[in-house]
Amino acid sequence: DTEVTQTPKHLVMGMTNKKSLKCEQHMGHRAMYWYKQKAKKPPELMFVYSYEKLSINESVPSRFSPECPNSSLLNLHLHALQPEDSALYLCASSQARGAYNEQFFGPGTRLTVL
Amino acid sequence: QKEVEQDPGPLSVPEGAIVSLNCTYSNSAFQYFMWYRQYSRKGPELLMYTYSSGNKEDGRFTAQVDKSSKYISLFIRDSQPSDSATYLCAMIKAAGNKLTFGGGTRVLVKP
Numbered sequence: 001d002t003e004v005t006q007t008p009k010h011l012v013m014g015m016t017n018k019k020s021l022k023c024e025q026h027m028g029h030r031a032m033y034w035y036k037q038k039a040k041k042p043p044e045l046m047f048v049y050s051y052e053k054l055s056i057n058e059s060v061p062s063r064f065s066p067e068c069p070n071s072s073l074l075n076l077h078l079h080a081l082q083p084e085d086s087a088l089y090l091c092a093s094s095q096a097r098g099a100y101n102e103q104f105f106g107p108g109t110r111l112t113v114l
Numbered sequence: 115q116k117e118v119e120q121d122p123g124p125l126s127v128p129e130g131a132i133v134s135l136n137c138t139y140s141n142s143a144f145q146y147f148m149w150y151r152q153y154s155r156k157g158p159e160l161l162m163y164t165y166s167s168g169n170k171e172d173g174r175f176t177a178q179v180d181k182s183s184k185y186i187s188l189f190i191r192d193s194q195p196s197d198s199a200t201y202l203c204a205m206i207k208a209a210g211n212k213l214t215f216g217g218g219t220r221v222l223v224k225p
Contacts, residue, residue: 006157031211042202042215043158056212090157094211101211102148102163103204107156 003027004106006091012112015081021109023074023091030096032074033103034066037088043105049074050096081113117141120203120216129225133190137203137216140184144205144214147179149188152200152218161201162188193223 004025013019023032031050035043048056049068063085065077074091088110092103120137127133135149146165150158162177164170164186170177178187186205190197203216 004157033211040218042204042218043213045212048211050211088155088157096211097209101146101206102160103211103213104160105150105157110155 004091004093004104006089006106006109008109009107010110010112012114013078013081014114015083017081018077018079020078021076021089021091021111023076023106024072025093025104025106026072027093027104028071029093029104030071031094031101032068033092033094034064034074034076035090035092035105037090037108043090047076078111081111083113086111086113115140116217117214118203118205118216121219122217124220124222126222126224127193129193129195129223131193131223133188133193133197133221133223135188135190135201135203135219135221137186138184139186139205139214141207142181142184143207144184145208146206147177147186148204148206148213149175149177150202150204151197152202154199158202195223195225197221197223 034046037043047066067075088108090108091106094103118139149162152158167181174191176189200218202218204213
């Protein structure tokens with residue numbers, strides 16, 4: 001099973017709302033990632049968790065707050081977002097070490113900030 | 115200069131033709147190479163993963179890596195309209211887990 005699941009598929013929120021994106025994988029991967037993708041652009045890395053610890057934060061604004069409750073789950077908490085944060089948010093997972101570290105992506109959450 | 119360069123296309127081919135895609139990179143630290151297919155408004159789907167120079171074949175897909183030239187390719191044989199998508203190359207440095215993507219090539223396979 002090489003599936004990464006993400007919920008919700010679509011999310012519309014106002015600039016004062018608080019919402020969360022969820023990601024789950026059952027491949028035994030110990031590295032999980034959040035990416036942001038704008039139209040006609042490649043995904044941009046936001047955060048990396050390795051063994052449930054935050055290992056990379058690509059200078060993401062504090063209105064995005066990641067959380068890794070366990071090795072299978074990854075959340076992204078959203079608060080006070082701006083319209084320019086509207087994008088496809090992708091979760092991915094991989095082995096944390098070794099040569100077989102290809103990343104598998106979920107289907108994404110399409111976020112619209114009004 | 116970007117670390118990974120990829121022609122944005124669009125690349126338009128007739129059904130049944132071979133699709134040829136490529137990326138060049140500038141940093142010799144990249145050791146692992148991936149090709150993803152992404153349909154509109156969907157997540158990227160991993161097609162091929164390689165970590166050595168040479169060819170790797172999987173069904174209609176062949177990935178080539180030439181580390182000496184810092185050049186990777188993906189060939190799609192007997193292309194179908196369902197292959198119409200954006201193809202992203204991506205690569206990782208040794209002992210790292212941060213993907214560096216090319217900009218993506220949009221492919222159109224016409225019936």
